[in-house]
Amino acid sequence: MAKELKDLTKRADNYSQWYNDLVVKADLAEQSPVRGCMIIKPYGFAIWEKMKEQLDKMFKETGAQNAYFPLLIPKSFLSREAEHVKGFAKECAVVTHYRLKSSEDGCSVEVDPAARLDEELVIRPTSETIIWNTYKNWIHSWRDLPIMCNQWCNVMRWEMRTRPFLRTSEFLWQEGHTAHATREEAEEEAKKMLHVYAKFAEEWMAVPVVQGVKSETERFAGALDTYTIEAMMQDGKALQSGTSHFLGQNFAKSFDVTYLNKDNKPEYVWATSWGVSTRLMGALIMVHSDDNGLVLPPKLAPIQVVIIPITKGADQLQAINAKLQPVIDRLRDMGISVKYDDADNKRPGFKFADYELKGVPVRLVMGGRDLEDNTIEIMRRDTLEKESVSFDGIAERVEGLLEDIQKNLLEKAKNYRDAHVYECDNYEEFKERIKDGGFYLCHWDGTPETEAKIKEDTQATIRCVPFAYEQTPGVDMVSGKPAKCRVIIARSY
Amino acid sequence: MAKELKDLTKRADNYSQWYNDLVVKADLAEQSPVRGCMIIKPYGFAIWEKMKEQLDKMFKETGAQNAYFPLLIPKSFLSREAEHVKGFAKECAVVTHYRLKSSEDGCSVEVDPAARLDEELVIRPTSETIIWNTYKNWIHSWRDLPIMCNQWCNVMRWEMRTRPFLRTSEFLWQEGHTAHATREEAEEEAKKMLHVYAKFAEEWMAVPVVQGVKSETERFAGALDTYTIEAMMQDGKALQSGTSHFLGQNFAKSFDVTYLNKDNKPEYVWATSWGVSTRLMGALIMVHSDDNGLVLPPKLAPIQVVIIPITKGADQLQAINAKLQPVIDRLRDMGISVKYDDADNKRPGFKFADYELKGVPVRLVMGGRDLEDNTIEIMRRDTLEKESVSFDGIAERVEGLLEDIQKNLLEKAKNYRDAHVYECDNYEEFKERIKDGGFYLCHWDGTPETEAKIKEDTQATIRCVPFAYEQTPGVDMVSGKPAKCRVIIARSY
Numbered sequence: 005m006a007k008e009l010k011d012l013t014k015r016a017d018n019y020s021q022w023y024n025d026l027v028v029k030a031d032l033a034e035q036s037p038v039r040g041c042m043i044i045k046p047y048g049f050a051i052w053e054k055m056k057e058q059l060d061k062m063f064k065e066t067g068a069q070n071a072y073f074p075l076l077i078p079k080s081f082l083s084r085e086a087e088h089v090k091g092f093a094k095e096c097a098v099v100t101h102y103r104l105k106s107s108e109d110g111c112s113v114e115v116d117p118a119a120r121l122d123e124e125l126v127i128r129p130t131s132e133t134i135i136w137n138t139y140k141n142w143i144h145s146w147r148d149l150p151i152m153c154n155q156w157c158n159v160m161r162w163e164m165r166t167r168p169f170l171r172t173s174e175f176l177w178q179e180g181h182t183a184h185a186t187r188e189e190a191e192e193e194a195k196k197m198l199h200v201y202a203k204f205a206e207e208w209m210a211v212p213v214v215q216g217v218k219s220e221t222e223r224f225a226g227a228l229d230t231y232t233i234e235a236m237m238q239d240g241k242a243l244q245s246g247t248s249h250f251l252g253q254n255f256a257k258s259f260d261v262t263y264l265n266k267d268n269k270p271e272y273v274w275a276t277s278w279g280v281s282t283r284l285m286g287a288l289i290m291v292h293s294d295d296n297g298l299v300l301p302p303k304l305a306p307i308q309v310v311i312i313p314i315t316k317g318a319d320q321l322q323a324i325n326a327k328l329q330p331v332i333d334r335l336r337d338m339g340i341s342v343k344y345d346d347a348d349n350k351r352p353g354f355k356f357a358d359y360e361l362k363g364v365p366v367r368l369v370m371g372g373r374d375l376e377d378n379t380i381e382i383m384r385r386d387t388l389e390k391e392s393v394s395f396d397g398i399a400e401r402v403e404g405l406l407e408d409i410q411k412n413l414l415e416k417a418k419n420y421r422d423a424h425v426y427e428c429d430n431y432e433e434f435k436e437r438i439k440d441g442g443f444y445l446c447h448w449d450g451t452p453e454t455e456a457k458i459k460e461d462t463q464a465t466i467r468c469v470p471f472a473y474e475q476t477p478g479v480d481m482v483s484g485k486p487a488k489c490r491v492i493i494a495r496s497y
Numbered sequence: 498m499a500k501e502l503k504d505l506t507k508r509a510d511n512y513s514q515w516y517n518d519l520v521v522k523a524d525l526a527e528q529s530p531v532r533g534c535m536i537i538k539p540y541g542f543a544i545w546e547k548m549k550e551q552l553d554k555m556f557k558e559t560g561a562q563n564a565y566f567p568l569l570i571p572k573s574f575l576s577r578e579a580e581h582v583k584g585f586a587k588e589c590a591v592v593t594h595y596r597l598k599s600s601e602d603g604c605s606v607e608v609d610p611a612a613r614l615d616e617e618l619v620i621r622p623t624s625e626t627i628i629w630n631t632y633k634n635w636i637h638s639w640r641d642l643p644i645m646c647n648q649w650c651n652v653m654r655w656e657m658r659t660r661p662f663l664r665t666s667e668f669l670w671q672e673g674h675t676a677h678a679t680r681e682e683a684e685e686e687a688k689k690m691l692h693v694y695a696k697f698a699e700e701w702m703a704v705p706v707v708q709g710v711k712s713e714t715e716r717f718a719g720a721l722d723t724y725t726i727e728a729m730m731q732d733g734k735a736l737q738s739g740t741s742h743f744l745g746q747n748f749a750k751s752f753d754v755t756y757l758n759k760d761n762k763p764e765y766v767w768a769t770s771w772g773v774s775t776r777l778m779g780a781l782i783m784v785h786s787d788d789n790g791l792v793l794p795p796k797l798a799p800i801q802v803v804i805i806p807i808t809k810g811a812d813q814l815q816a817i818n819a820k821l822q823p824v825i826d827r828l829r830d831m832g833i834s835v836k837y838d839d840a841d842n843k844r845p846g847f848k849f850a851d852y853e854l855k856g857v858p859v860r861l862v863m864g865g866r867d868l869e870d871n872t873i874e875i876m877r878r879d880t881l882e883k884e885s886v887s888f889d890g891i892a893e894r895v896e897g898l899l900e901d902i903q904k905n906l907l908e909k910a911k912n913y914r915d916a917h918v919y920e921c922d923n924y925e926e927f928k929e930r931i932k933d934g935g936f937y938l939c940h941w942d943g944t945p946e947t948e949a950k951i952k953e954d955t956q957a958t959i960r961c962v963p964f965a966y967e968q969t970p971g972v973d974m975v976s977g978k979p980a981k982c983r984v985i986i987a988r989s990y
Contacts (some may be wrong), residue, residue, distance in 0.1 A: 034634075036567045036627070037574075038618060043631055046562035046646060053563060069539035070546060074529045075620075075651055075667050076590070079597065081530075083605045093597040093606050095571070097618075100593045100608065102655040104572065104619070112576045113586050115593065115617055124608055125590075126597070127568075127620075134529070138536055141527075147842065153539060158568055158651065162595040174568050183587060349640065366743040 012361070014295050019239045023290060027168045030298045030362050032285070040166035040173030047362065048285065050306035052176070055284060056156065058208055058303075059178065062200050068152040068180055073134050075157075076125035081133040084258040088132065091225020095162040096126040097173075127160040132226065132251070132277055135181045136259040143273055143479075145264045146185050150193070154180040169286035170243070179279035180248075183273045185263065187252075189231075190274035194250040197278040198231040203244035209284065210301040210413035211235050211291050212421050213245060214492060216468025220451050224277075228252040232479070234467045234492065237290040237423045240441015241391050242467050242496040245287045248278035286497070291417050292386075298363025299385055301413050302406040307343045309335060309402055310364045314352050314371040321346065324370050327395070334399040340406065360385060365409050366402055386412055427490070431481040434493075438462050443494045445473065447487035449480035457482055458493060467492040498681065505854070507788050512732040517989060518659045521853050523791045525778070533659035533666030540855065543780065543799035545669070548777060549649065553703055555693050561645040562672055565626050568650075569618035574626040574925070577751040581625065584718020588655040589619040590666075604853075606910035620653040625719065625744070625770055625974050628674045629752040632901050636766055639678050639755045643686070647673040652774075662779035663736070663990050670774035676766045678756065680745075683767035684722075685903075687743040691724040692770040694739035702777065703794040703906035704728050704784050706738060707985060709961025713947050717770075721745040727960045727985065729914045730783040733934015735960050735987040738780045741771035779990070784910050785879075791856025792878055795899040800836045802828060802895055803857045807845050807864040816841065817863050820888070827892040833899065853878060858902050859895055879905055922984070924974040927986075931955050936987045937964065940980035950975055952988060960985040 012029055013021040027033050034050030036320040044052065061068070068218040076099060082089045082255055103119035106112075127135065135153070142151060156178045166172050180197060184190040198215055205211045213233035223230040227249035234242045253272040262270040302308050311328060328344065335342045343356055343364075352369070359367055367390075369381040383390035386409050393401065424442040428434045434444055442449070448454060448466065459465050468491065475489040505522055506514040520526050525541030537545065553563070569592060575582045596612035599605075621627065628646070628802045635644060649671045659665050673690060677683040691708055698704045706726035716723040720742035739973045746765040749755070755763040785792040795801050804821060808814040821837065828835045836857070838848055845862070852860055860883075862874040873891055876883035879902050886894065917935040927937055941947060941959065952958055961984065968982040 034631075037571060037630060038567045038569050038627075041567035043567065044565040046564045049564050050562070059727075069543070071539045071542045072537040072669065074531045074534035074536065074652070076531050076534060079606060079608075082597070089606055093599070096595070097592045098594040098597065098608050099590045099620070101591040102574070102589070104582075104589050104591065106586070113572060115572075115591050115913050127592070134531075137530060138527075160568070176565065276900060303846055375982060 012295065012297065015238065022295075023286075024167065026289060026293060026297060030233055032289070033168045035168070038173075040163055041411040042168050042172050042174075044176075045281070045430070047306060051288070051300070051304055052282060052285060054304045054306070055204075055208070056178075056392055058313045059200075059204055059280065060156070062204060063178075063180065066152070066196060066200065067150075068154045068182075070155060071153045072155055072157070073131050073138065075128055075457075076130050077131070077134045079124045079126055082126065084133060085226045085254055087254075092129045092161070096129060097160045097162055097465050099127065128157075129159055129161045129178055130256050130277075130279075131155070131157075131159075132181065132275075133259070136255040136275070139181075139183055139273070140259055140261045143183060143261055143263050146266055149183055149185045149263060149273070150189065151183040152180065152193075153182070155363060167286075168497075169282050169289070171284075175282050177279050179277045180276070182276045183256075183261070184276070185265065185271075185274070187274050190252075191250050192274050194229070194231055194248045194278065197248040197276070198233065199261050200248070201248070201278075201280055202233050205233060205235065205245060205284075205287075206414060208301070208303050209288050210290075210303075210410060210417060211245070211287055212414065214417045214468065215472065216470040216492065218247075218468055219452075219455060219466045219491070221455055222466065226251060226254050232468050234443075234494075235287045235291060236424060236443060236494075237287070237497070238420070240424050240443075240494070242288065242443065242492075242494040243283070243287050244467070244496065245284060246278075246280040249276060251275035251277060254455055274371040293363065296357075296388070297361030299413070300363035300365060302365045302410045303364065305365050306341065307362070307364045308341045308406060309366045309368065310343045310345060310355075310359045311368045311370070312345050312355050313351060314369060316372060320372055320375070324375055327375060328370060335402060338399065338403055340403065348355075360388075366405055368398070368402070376396035379420055384409055386416070429478070429481055434481060435462055436492075438464050438495065441491045441495065443467070445470075445490040446493055447478035447480050448485050448489070448491045449485040449487045451483070451485075454480055454482045462495070464493050464495045467494050467496065505788065505790065508731065513641075515788075516779075517660065519782060519786060519790060523789075523856065525782070526661045528661070531666075533656055534663050535661050535667075537669075540799060541686075544781070544793070544797055545775060545778060547797045547799070548697075548701070549671075552693075552697055552773065553649070555697060556647050556673065556704065559645070559689060559693065560643075561647045562674075563648060564646045565648055565650070566624050566631065568621055570621050570624070572617045572619055572628045575619065576628060577626060578719045578747055580747075581719035581870050582768055585622045585654070589622060590653045591654055592618040592620065612803060614935065616972065622652055622654045623650070623651075623770075623772075624650075624652075624672055625674065625748050625768075626752070627747040629754060629768070632674075632676050632766070632906060633752050633754045636676060636754055636756050637706070639759055642676060642678045642756060642766065643682065644676040645673065646675070647671055648916050660779075660990075662775050662782070665775075670772050670777050671741045673769070673771045675769045676749075676754070677769070678764075678767070680767050682745050683745075683769050687722070687724055687741045687769040687771065687832055688802060690741045690769070691726065691739070694741070694771075694773055695726050698726060698777075698780075699907060701794070701796050702784075703903060703910060704738070704780055705907065705911045707961065707963050708965065709963040709985065711740075712945075712959045713946060714948055714983070715959065717742045719744060719747050721747070725859060726960050727936075727987075728780050729917060729936060729987075730780070730990070731913070733917050733987070735936065735985075735989040736776070736783065737960070737989065738777060739771075739773040742769060744768035744770060785906055786856065789881070790851075792855030792906070793856035793858060795858045796905045798856065798858050800852075800855070800857045801834045801899060803836045803838060803848075803852045804861045804862075804863070805845060805848050806839050807862060809865060809900065813865050813868070817868055820868060821863060824892055831896055833896065853881075859898055860896070861891070877902055879909070918985075922971070922974055927959045927974060931957050931986070931988065935959070935986065938963075938983040939986055940971035940973050940979045941982070941984045942976050942978040944976070944978075947973055947975045955988075957986050957988045960987050960989065
């Protein structure tokens with residue numbers, strides 16, 4: 005067994021450590037010398053690229069266009085929207101100088117005090133302010149609307165406690181920023197993009213999500229409403245995996261963005277913004293993977309099939325190579341990414357463990373016996389089941405299996421999730437049970453006081469008011485006051 | 498005629514102003530409130546996306562993999578390679594603080610002096626230092642080599658004079674960083690990537706380039722050799738459009754990156770880096786465009802064909818729509834991007850001028866007469882020639898025309914370039930003629946003194962020693978000393 009695999013912490017022993025181990029051992033990412041910033045390694049980045057490609061396509065199908073806005077934002081821009089600055093000022097990286105100079109001993113460089121900026125610039129924590137400052141010049145009449153721009157970029161939020169993918173000071177994301185003539189249109193856009201995220205999570209990541217609306221406390225800084233998709237990890241904790249915001253006219257007012265309506269009267273523009281980030285990688289890893297390593301849904305796996313020959317001597321290798329080559333070609337023609345690993349410096353057992361660790365969905369192995377019998381061994385990573393099957397029609401069998409794995413992962417995750425969603429009406433019971441994780445559907449009186457008490461007592465937070473849940477009024481389990489609806493409460497990442 | 502077009506400066510009047518106008522009027526980019534940083538608008542970004550997509554494919558075909566390294570680099574990293582820090586320290590944006598706080602009057606935010614970083618961080622001007630610091634952990638034995646990573650990202654170099662795409666403080670680029678076991682392999686990689694750039698420039702941008710090696714003065718800070726592709730703009734000036742660097746063992750030594758060779762002995766690793774940036778957009782614009790606006794090569798045009806109906810009344814519009822729809826579908830099936838513009842709030846003349854300004858390669862127009870005659874008007878943007886042709890087989894005709902335009906643009910640019918490359922042996926003559934632009938092939942004695950004198954006298958610089966030029970020894974036109982080869986001298990952007 006590969007050394008890497010032996011050292012992987014078991015989920016049951018320490019789920020959090022298992023995750024940290026896995027990110028490093030599966031070659032997804034590593035810490036950098038800059039506090040809280042990670043290096044995304046080629047294998048991890050290849051997964052992110054596949055996510056990006058599909059999301060980008062889905063965004064464009066809604067009419068969004070990509071653009072690029074500056075990394076640096078004048079400090080004063082942040083202050084223009086009062087809630088926004090409250091939310092982000094405390095975690096801004098600030099550029100104060102634009103030049104270094106040699107130190108007196110000539111051995112190092114130091115900040116050149118003569119090159120101080122008149123106004124400090126912050127590295128974007130998000131781009132509403134610079135974008136709405138720009139939209140002011142783009143929007144004049146109702147004919148200029150809607151505007152739907154997206155950008156794929158890096159952002160920086162100086163976090164005190166960081167974890168790879170889940171919470172890093174610098175992260176990669178996309179941020180969509182749209183401008184609309186009416187409130188209705190903007191609200192519809194925010195909901196539409198949430199549905200796009202949910203569809204992507206389920207169909208591509210095989211991660212089922214709960215869609216809903218955040219409480220006021222949990223809203224994006226500057227939003228009137230924040231919509232969210234919440235996924236459940238294998239420890240029963242929630243991971244907020246994507247959000248879209250109905251921003252009302254807040255940013256239009258702060259940056260004085262008006263348009264002339266059809267009656268030639270000026271009105272403030274309505275806004276949304278929406279984003280997903282490399283955090284999705286965290287969800288992908290935590291939902292499916294196991295004690296042997298990553299488990300990747302085929303649609304996002306950089307390598308979908310690995311083929312390993314086990315041979316004695318060069319003649320047999322040559323015969324197996326010749327037998328396998330048409331299958332490799334056939335699979336690639338089908339658009340399936342194949343790695344043929346005939347490297348002779350690693351033992352089969354090492355390779356098996358390594359590709360399991362990396363989550364390759366299907367493994368084919370051919371040995372001398374298979375060659376004689378016209379068979380091949382096929383293993384699926386999701387269940388670790390393996391069987392010896394006929395070599396004939398193997399490509400089609402692999403194709404079918406990949407589809408099956410994709411479906412099975414979603415179903416498995418859905419079953420797990422559904423088995424850990426509970427209605428709960430008693431606070432004492434809740435406090436006991438929340439320790440084991442899970443999503444709790446509880447009546448809430450709508451006050452921040454109750455919300456704060458739950459958080460203080462249990463570290464759990466209101467994740468959202470779920471859309472797809474038949475609501476009935478009831479009684480808040482904490483305050484005993486009347487409650488209009490149930491919310492989902494959970495501990496979260 | 499559209500107002501935008503009327504205001505476009507003519508190339509002959511002021512080439513530089515024409516360029517600045519065009520970037521804004523064609524909706525490619527605009528200035529941002531942050532000094533020297535631009536906003537890339539959706540139309541401009543769509544061109545850049547097409548460039549990225551093709552380049553990325555070509556890089557991956559060479560075996561490169563994408564990854565992501567941190568935006569911020571510890572100040573001390575820069576100092577590790579002596580030449581490198583000299584080259585970049587003077588233009589670094591420096592992060593000194595990680596938090597803002599409310600000002601005393603509560604109306605704005607200011608830097609929180611309590612949140613000063615122990616060590617300042619610079620926004621990457623390029624990533625050799627942070628990447629070689631990382632490679633140290635990735636490389637142990639010859640089996641780990643080569644490593645070929647690329648990243649698409651933003652970088653920042655604080656420039657005093659900026660121009661959209663050509664020189665901006667923040668720009669988008671890709672930077673490849675490779676690590677090799679031998680000097681030969683690294684040199685070969687640097688040259689290979691230069692050829693990839695040249696191929697891309699010619700086949701996709703329709704921009705012919707001269708490939709060559711830079712003089713020592715013009716080398717990348719920290720390189721042993723810098724290879725370059727140089728394109729000629731319509732004013733005869735050179736634009737350095739891409740570079741690849743053979744870095745020797747400089748960064749391996751600075752960051753102590755060694756590997757065990759096959760004899761189990763430690764050796765320093767050999768390095769290259771290579772990059773192209775949004776500067777390519779500048780080359781694309783300046784090489785092909787004319788006084789009517791952008792001229793885009795079909796392979797990079799976001800809209801390849803625009804179709805405009807000219808109608809009187811709703812019935813005729815309906816008939817024309819019905820006639821055109823199958824052609825639109827057919828073109829899209831062929832993978833051609835089509836815009837059908839039947840908006841009724843703009844006059845045809847405005848639309849014509851606008852799509853010319855935006856460089857759409859082919860325009861089709863159908864009016865009532867065409868409907869009766871089964872004809873359609875077709876115009877090609879590169880020559881502005883239009884003709885009335887049979888409607889039958891129009892999709893195939895458009896497809897052929899797009900290929901023809903792509904070829905014609907390259908040929909035209911090649912002819913222009915070739916007509917403005919001169920051998921020159923007399924310095925007085927050179928000083929006169931360089932005022933009119935052009936590439937001058939002159940013997941050079943190889944000294945920085947001569948190079949400096951030429952620059953001082955004429956603002957022209959040595960662009961490169963071209964690879965594809967049959968060299969004969971001669972006499973330096975400035976110093977009268979013996980010279981081994983001719984170099985290309987030109988004024989440049």
